Amino acid sequence: MEKIFVLDTNVLLQDPNAIFAFEDNEVVIPAIVLEEIDTKKRNADELGRNARQISRMLDGLRSQGRLYEGISLPSGGSLKVELNHRSFAKLQEVFAEVTSDNRILAVALNYHLEEQEKPHPRPVIIVSKDTLVRIKADVLGLTAQDYLTDRIVNMPDMYTGYLTIHAHPSIIDEFYTYRYLSVSSLNLAYPLHPHEFVILRDEMGTSKSALLKVNAEGKKLEPLFLSNDPVWGIxxxxxxxxxxxxxxxxxxxxxxxxxxxxxxxxxxxxxxxxxxxxxxxxxxxxxxxxxxxxxxxxxxxxxxxxxxxxxxxxxxxxxxxxxxxxxxxxxxxxxxxxxxxxxxxxxxxxxxxxxxxxxxxxxxxxxxxxxxxxxxxxxxxxxxxxxxxxxxxxxxxxxxxxxxxxxxxxxxxxxxxxxxxxxxxxxxxxxxxxxxxxxxxxx
Missing domain, CATH: 3.40.50.300 (P-loop containing nucleotide triphosphate hydrolases)
Known part of the structure; x- marks a missing residue:
């Protein structure tokens, strides 16, 4: 089912290409978002660069039609700059102050209430990097999501550069005898990266261990080439x-x-x-x-x-x-x-x-x-x-x-x-x- 995604300003300032990240759904940019982007476009930092980029992108999309009426996107969805769902009447009952965040929430709430009157209502989702905006949306009964497309990796899965492997003591002995090990000799179910470190520990529970490093080709495990001498006293x-x-x-x-x-x-x-x-x-x-x-x-x-x-x-x-x-x-x-x-x-x-x-x-x-x-x-x-x-x-x-x-x-x-x-x-x-x-x- 097609969804309606209402974008917060911080999503576009974080990733100007966010408007293309919602597949075949409708993307809505509240008018207040354009005003907030306008206040950032003269900044000399990353926010200013992104504000100018999204401004240029929206200006280029005007050639396809009027943005307030909605235009088609290459992803198959549509984009609309919203002007008609700005009424603050329903939101005032919960959040009385007319702030930028509340004006964005008002657009999402009005869309949601309008959709509920239809035989087949579309889900309305507000997308924001701001935790409090998502909490406020939840209070109003709206669905809210963080923008995760720019997420590189989940933190528990982040590469650490080393791992500990429990191996048979004969493998540790082999390393000390020949001063190298083939990566394939460890029978791992996952690849090792170049210059990744491996701590080998005896699976039998003894204190026998070894510290190794994967070579640049990713095929061999070799000893560290440096001694443990201090470097500039450290x-x-x-x-x-x-x-x-x-x-x-x-x-x-x-x-x-x-x-x-x-x-x-x-x-x-x-x-x-x-x-x-x-x-x-x-x-x-x-x-x-x-x-x-x-x-x-x-x-x-x-x-x-x-x-x-x-x-x-x-x-x-x-x-x-x-x-x-x-x-x-x-x-x-x-x-x-x-x-x-x-x-x-x-x-x-x-x-x-x-x-x-x-x-x-x-x-x-x-x-x-x-x-x-x-x-x-x-x-x-x-x-x-x-x-x-x-x-x-x-x-x-x-x-x-x-x-x-x-x-x-x-x-x-x-x-x-x-x-x-x-x-x-x-x-x-x-x-x-x-x-x-x-x-x-x-x-």
């Missing part, structure tokens, strides 16, 4: 951190993604590896560190001073880690060290767009706050001979239109997991402090 404190260092220090893997809760060591390990590659081995010309400027909580507004002074509050977590690695004693010492070295650059992502970045070790912190389009823009900036590392916690997102399963970092992890030039690890154990680990787990 040693791996658990198996996942050792896996992370293996990827970070491997020059044949130009794109690495690390995810994990706060305090698992993502940024510190990556900075240590980057400093070793740039300052000690001179494999790269420069260490470039960047993060998106997305505030947690209320924005502090415009900041005084030059560019470096404006960026300092946003970049302070990076400087904190650098101060630890350089073992500085006094405030301001790290600025003198960085000025003296000249090979370490801390930037906001705003200043990376449009650049080509060859021969550098690039670190993008807090990458979970980037959209799929933004992450594509950044990764496509990487020039010849560069390595890029994307860090973040998909469960800790400050961006209003992203979630754990639709952000740019998760997108890269899932899209690159089968490529032999990439590697990924999910860090699980907090090493900042016992308190930090408890806070990450309990709060």
């Amino acid at each position: 040693g791996a404190r658990n198996a996942q951190q050792r896996m992370a260092l293996e990827l970070l220090l491997n020059d044949d893997i130009p794109i690495v993604t690390l995810t994990g809760k706060a305090g698992t060591g993502k940024t510190l390990l990556t900075l240590a590896a980057g400093l070793m590659k740039v300052e000690d081995e001179h494999k790269y010309k420069k260490l470039l560190i960047a993060r998106p400027v997305v505030p947690m909580g209320k924005d502090i507004g415009y900041l005084p001073g030059e560019k470096e002074e404006k960026l300092r509050p946003w970049m302070q977590p990076i400087y904190d880690n650098l101060e630890f690695l350089f073992d500085t004693k006094k405030s301001g010492d790290i600025d003198k060290i960085l000025a003296g070295l000249g090979s370490i650059q801390v930037e906001a992502l705003t200043y990376i767009r449009g650049r080509s970045i060859p021969g550098q070790f690039i670190i993008i912190d807090e990458a979970q706050n980037l959209s799929k389009h933004e992450i594509k823009t950044i990764v496509s900036r990487v020039g010849e001979g560069s390595k890029i590392v994307l860090l973040g916690d998909p469960e800790q997102i400050d961006h209003p239109y992203l979630d754990a399963s639709s952000n740019g970092l998760t997108y890269v992890v899932e899209r690159f997991k089968g490529q032999n030039i990439s590697g990924h690890i999910t860090l699980e154990r907090g090493e900042r402090s016992h308190l930090a680990q408890l806070a990450a787990d309990l709060l």
Whole structure:
């Protein structure tokens, strides 16, 4: 049966192509949605880009007919900009305030009541990324859904970069004897990805175990090529951190993604590896560190001073880690060290767009706050001979239109997991402090 989908503004700002995602059903855009999109189109960020894109798309569709009368879509359904179902009379009994959300709900409610008077009523569904809009719709007796087409993966199924396999002790002995195993010898019902790690444990319950890594071709399991020696004074404190260092220090893997809760060591390990590659081995010309400027909580507004002074509050977590690695004693010492070295650059992502970045070790912190389009823009900036590392916690997102399963970092992890030039690890154990680990787990 054909359905009527009423779209919230946030759906179109998240995915301008959403109007084509509802197959042979009727898609309704309330007039207030166009007004809200209009207020965003001058933004210089991702929301502004999406607002301009949906505006252009709707303008192009006008050639097929009047949007308020309804036009056919390539998917087989239809699209309509709604002007006639705006009455607030029925909604006022429950939600009296005339807000944008309530005006969208009013359109859905009026459609629903109109359909109920027909012999064969069509289901009316409001689609919104806003949890409270969906709750309000439920209160009104309307069906509401989240927009899931942009979801990359369900979080429990997200690729972790390693797995634990219980095997017969003879297989573990074979690995230690020949220093490799064929992937086929494990008789797995699922494929292993290039540069994926495997922890072999004795199925008999003894302490016998082995840590292996799938080679770039995905055919062999090999020992880790790095020793467990500290890197710039930082040693791996658990198996996942050792896996992370293996990827970070491997020059044949130009794109690495690390995810994990706060305090698992993502940024510190990556900075240590980057400093070793740039300052000690001179494999790269420069260490470039960047993060998106997305505030947690209320924005502090415009900041005084030059560019470096404006960026300092946003970049302070990076400087904190650098101060630890350089073992500085006094405030301001790290600025003198960085000025003296000249090979370490801390930037906001705003200043990376449009650049080509060859021969550098690039670190993008807090990458979970980037959209799929933004992450594509950044990764496509990487020039010849560069390595890029994307860090973040998909469960800790400050961006209003992203979630754990639709952000740019998760997108890269899932899209690159089968490529032999990439590697990924999910860090699980907090090493900042016992308190930090408890806070990450309990709060």
